[in-house]
Amino acid sequence: MKKNLKKAAVVLSAAGMLAAMAGNAAFAEEEQITLKISHIFVDQNDGQTIGWYRALDEYKEAHPNVTIVEDTADNDAYKTKLKTQLAAGDVPDVFYAWGGGFSSPFVDAGIIENLDAYVENGTINMDAMMPDICNNFYYSDSLYALPLDSFIGVLMCNQELFDTYSLEVPKTMDDLYAVSKVFQENGITPLAMGEKDKWPGLFPFGVIALRYGGVGTTTGLLNGEGSFDQEFVAQSAQELQKLVDEGVFADDCVALTNDEAIEEFKQGRAAMWYSGNWQVGQLSTDSPLAGKLTIVNWPEITGASGDQNAFVGGASACLVASATSEHKQEAIEFMAFMSQHFSDYAYEEGAILPTWNYEGDMELEPYQETLLGLMGGADGFCLAWDTLLDPETADVHSTSLQGIYAKQMTADDYVAAMAAMR
Amino acid sequence: MNKILGNKTAITLFIAPSLILFGGIIFYSIVMSFRYSLLDWNGFGEGVFAGFGNYIKMFQDKVFLRSAANSLLLGVITLFTQLPLALLLALILTSGVKGEGFFRTVFFIPMTLSSVVIGQLWLKIYNPNYGILNSVLGALGLTSLQRNWLGDVNTALLSAFVPIIWQNVGYHMLLFYTSIKSISQEVVEAAKLDGATGLTSAFYIKIPLIKPMIRTCAIFVIIGSMKAFDMIYVLTNGGPVHMTEVPSSLMFSSIFNLNKYGYGSAISIFIVAECILMAVALQKLFRVKDSAI
Incomplete structure (x- = not known):
């Protein structure tokens, strides 16, 4: 019995290796790259975390040539860790941040990437976003971040x-x-x-x-x-x-x-x-x-x-990209993908109000109707x-x-x- | 053996690991912190050289001065409550009471718990609604004494000190306990024959013989108070309105909440300097006392 099991294991692993090689061959032309991502989605029961990983899994499936390395910490610890990391010059390719005063020193120090050019070349589609949702991400009239929740x-x-x-x-x-x-x-x-x-x-x-x-x-x-x-x-x-x-x-x-x-x-x-x-x-x-x-x-x-x-209220939590990343274009594409899909999925989980136009077909819970109603009639x-x-x-x-x-x-x-x- | 100890290569080899660790991790960090403390720097990009500007600002900052005063107060209070209490417990335990081992373990337990756990425990004790402290006061009919211990600016500081003192009593007790135990039985027996028992024995035999340990503990206590952080962070985080701030908590919030790396580094250098000065001063003080005797 044991022998048979061993044999089976050997055959299976060989098959697995072959499959893996075949898989690699298919994407051989595409360059293998690694993106380092830092964020605060650590609570596995939280709707936002669930939304984030639904989006991330989808991204990974669509981009087998991109390896995502995540670095996570809980909110307060994250802020401390991030600032230490940035002060030491170790900037993740894409990271979670907050608009307004939090990110303004990053902009001044040239740590994060100006996104204007990517809006122009279509990598970021502003028309698919809720109106004025990026108001807190503009510094000297340039866009620097994409929203996660509002x-x-x-x-x-x-x-x-x-x-x-x-x-x-x-x-x-x-x-x-x-x-x-x-x-x-x-x-x-x-x-x-x-x-x-x-x-x-x-x-x-x-x-x-x-x-x-x-x-x-x-x-x-x-x-x-x-x-x-x-x-x-x-x-x-x-x-x-x-x-x-x-x-x-x-x-x-x-x-x-x-x-x-x-x-x-x-x-x-x-x-x-x-x-x-x-x-x-x-x-x-x-x-x-x-x-x-x-x-x-x-x-x-x-x-x-x-x-x-x-x-x-409004949007504050956001994603920003490193200005010194080796793979800027991919990093910005990743960021835009995650911003939009996180908006959809975390919204479906009932964890956030959407920041991008929601095009899914989920039935809204009564409290979500209430919140949308309140938002709709707001003065600002x-x-x-x-x-x-x-x-x-x-x-x-x-x-x-x-x-x-x-x-x-x-x-x-x-x-x-x-x-x-x- | 002497040959090896006289061999310079061997000495270097044996000292090297700890020297590298100390130099690379501690000494280097202190030097770098000092460099940062001379900058007006938000932690990102380039800092601007500001000379001793941060230090001048520090000594004009009311919040900083209060934090320094708070840590000194903690040192004094700890010295005069924690050490006598620890000594008393050690003397009682070594006087041959029943259940010596049991009590020794019980008193030492707080020391084995992490500060965060103790902080959470005391947060519950102090809770104004369901905390045991207010409940007991209520049950005793002392409702006028009930208050919001950590939220009231008049009681917050002392309330935050109590757990810090309580936590370390067991540690100092154990140090005293072991050094009393190591006093030669012959000395104690001889004193007994001369009629010195109980208090007399404690005051004239045991305490004088463990003086070096008391000295060491006093230095530990003072230095520990200068760099107190964890319990304050958990209990009050420096609030309400900066009333319970200590230099370390202020350093932390300056750097990580206010993006003032230069200023925070200046505070950290102050803490290092303060600790070294205190240690040297205390040692001098004890030496003077010794020679006077």
Whole structure:
């Protein structure tokens, strides 16, 4: 028996070698190349990861002459690793990055490739993309990155809790303050917030700034126009301080991480949560909140002169290519392929909002219909401030806001700190 | 044997591996960091030479000064709580209590866990909603003492120090324990015959005899505090509002969050210099004390 098995193994491996040789012969004319790719898709259960690998497998099948070498790390570790790697001059051919302030030093240092020529020669088909989706990837009017996902900030409400206390989902800030009072009296945190991580707290501020200042003014300010000592900035900071003072967030919000805050919301200890739509799919299908979630935009501010139906959001996560790659054309083709197919597949997984025109025939889940509906009627979008600002100003912004959440700083302190930067 | 030890080639050969490792990995990095610290550099492309600009900026930076003060405070607190506690435990364990081996292992367990695990454990202890600390305070009717330990700027720093101190008590206890155990039994017996038991024996026989170990531990503790990082990173990440920042955490965020490589390198050079100075100063201090006796 053993002998037979051995024989079989030998025959099989020989056959395998022959097949492999035949396969190589077929593509002998094509040059074998290797592309080094760095990205953050590590969580195998995440819809984005599933979408990424569906696209990658398809690419590999279509390009047998290209060997893809992946280097991955989780989000925060990735940022640290990437910066160390780039500082040492070891640039992957294609890598995951973020638009706005994150990639601007790469552009200045000439690390990443200007994509204008590839748009011109048709390697990148801008017409197949959602309109204006690349807004955050232009530096001095040149395109440097292709989008991976886009998101919008939404207010997620636990409808069951609202029904229990006969409350309506808030439409205006006054409503928000009113329902918060009722929730507080019943020992429920009105709005979950994990401000230990700093970035979650930028979302409410970001959307309030859009309510007071509007998309155009805010985007202009973040892209370097004028000083932060402006009325709408002060008004937004005051509104945030009021939210904190009125107890809309838990007193301990600066001690909780974002993950812990989500848990508060999932377990019904908090009635609302405001964040990007990344978790909406998972929350509405596979969590204790499935079927109880009402998704709306952040409430309007009566009398404020900005855009009352604008969203925090847009495209930030992106792919960029090395300016020193040995196989630039292939790298850009890979990037365009992945950007487009990731958009389709991760969207089908319910993990993102599409960045390219979706041409698949998937049936949409109700929450996806809701999100698309919200996006359709929007006044405009603007990313959270830390994404667009340079790292140093972004740090002052997020640390000062953390000060407001921790009741250690006032709105005036915030404005003074920001005005000192510009 | 003497022949080999006198042979220069042999000496070079034996020293070479560690010298190369030390020189290549540690010394080279420090020299490079010093070079970077003189640059105004965002980590990509070319840096601009800025002389000692980063160092001047550093000593004018309120956040940095607070971080340095925090690490000094940690050093002092650790020195005066952790070491006495470790010594006390070691003395009790060596005085022949029941279950010596068991307690020795128990006290040492925190040391075997990774800092991240301990950090997570203490995060749960401090959690304002379901943490054991607030629950116990509540059960005792001390609700006025309940607070958001790591989120409140008044308590965050001390709350972050407690796990750091707690974690290493076992380590120092073990060092003290072994050196007390290595005191010759004859000395202890002789003291016993002269009537020195319990406290007298501890204060006049054991503690004086393990002085070198106490010295070593004091240096470990101070240096360890200067470069504290992991626990702070897990517990508070320097927040809220930079209240719990230590030089290492500030260095990390300067380089990796703010793209200020030059400035971060200057902080790292400060940490190296501070540690060396402290070690030298402490050794000098102990020597002066010794000669005084």
